[in-house]
Amino acid sequence: MADTAPEHPGPPKARVAIFISGTGTNMAALLYASRLPGAAYEVVLVASNQPAATGLALAQSEGIATFSQPHKGMDRAAHDQVMEAAAIRARADYIILAGYMRILSDEFVRRWHGRMLNIHPSLLPKYRGLDTYQRAIDAGDETAGATVHLVSTELDAGEILGQIAVTVQPGDSADSLARRIRIAEHQLYPQIVARYVARQYDAGWLLAQIRRMALQMPETEERESHGAPAWRTGGKSGKYFAHFADRHHGVPHVALLVKTGGQDELGALIDNDPDAFFRPAYYGASGWVGIILNRPGLDWDQVTYWLQRSWQSAAPKRLSRLFAAASEF
CATH class of the missing domain: 3.90.1150.30 (Aspartate Aminotransferase, domain 1)
Structure with missing residues (x-):
């Protein structure tokens, strides 16, 4: 009988903590993508600054550990430290922001340099900050979209990792455009996260x-x-x-x-x-x-x-x- 070469296990999955503030639709897209064969990451924690965030209930129903800490009454750095501690306890390799409506302290961002990702609803560097859908419509843009980027100390200015374009339709409102961009985000975010966390083995x-x-x-x-x-x-x-x-x-x-x-x-x-x-x-x-x-x-x-x-x-x-x-x- 011929000898066969030993099988080498694939690279270990990256451990990611997802921070949310609301419904967590991007969190859900990331979570379900992590369960596909060959996924490069696993979700080990979903954390929020809003204890009533509906995304927490979804994560709990799927057997994912959750954590919440209201930010009201806490200074920014102190709240960041509490959230970060939860990610560290979960042994997260990366923090993924998915509708996390908090501006993070510079110290927190620096500690996770290269290991914290965010998705923004515009084709950066266009339209940093808020009201991105209406700003694209008002500018007469033919396309809008979403961008996955590394988090930096400057708002929405970190290295761009991937983008997806969405056509602005005649008669679009901010709400109608937002609905289509959200669908596009759900396709983009898991793919870019998987590619980024697996790069160290590529x-x-x-x-x-x-x-x-x-x-x-x-x-x-x-x-x-x-x-x-x-x-x-x-x-x-x-x-x-x-x-x-x-x-x-x-x-x-x-x-x-x-x-x-x-x-x-x-x-x-x-x-x-x-x-x-x-x-x-x-x-x-x-x-x-x-x-x-x-x-x-x-x-x-x-x-x-x-x-x-x-x-x-x-x-x-x-x-x-x-x-x-x-x-x-």
Whole structure:
């Protein structure tokens, strides 16, 4: 009987907390999408600043943990801390705002930088703030729509992750346009959330991050090596200092290969943290280590450290000395 390769489980689902203030129709769309096969996230909490919000009852009926804390009588930062604490207790990786009618404190937003998403009923950067439907009609726009974006300290100004356009019909009122945009939001939001939370396991996204970091090194160029992206110091005598490996040689890892100080250090890295490091085929014999990129909790500071160290080992001394001196400031 032929041997079969072991099956590797898919990436773990991201844990999301959804904040609402009312009926929670976008929350419902996100929740039901999370139950489809292959979903990239699970809803672990629905929280509200309105204890009577009907969306809380829906979440409870679907077996989702809920939390509420009225904001009346509390200053903004204190209320944010209470809501944040509920998300932390639920071990949420992300907070998704879905009709959460609160302006958040800058401190709260900064703590969740890159991990808090919102949906806004306009095609940003048009019409930040309120009354977006009427403003689109009054401007004579042919299309309106919705935008999913990262939450930033500036209102409705975070990085745009996705948009959907809705035609403005002749005779539209703010209410009629809002009804159609709401339907469009329900299609857009789950798709963008799923794509965003899964990006850390996507080889294309990981390659883009490594490429950006590698090309920040002085006099570095990208060249293909053995059919895969790689980076080397420039010039005719340039040396490779990093390789990108997307599940090469049968391993399940998307990885960055970098140079270590030799076999002793390579072995110690793998022994101390086998979930982060491995011995790559072919390259391992020369003291290169594989850093697993498609894993939960990837430490990008660690990736930066090894990328820079590997570059320094390959760069001409005139460059490595300058880089080391600059790093001291």
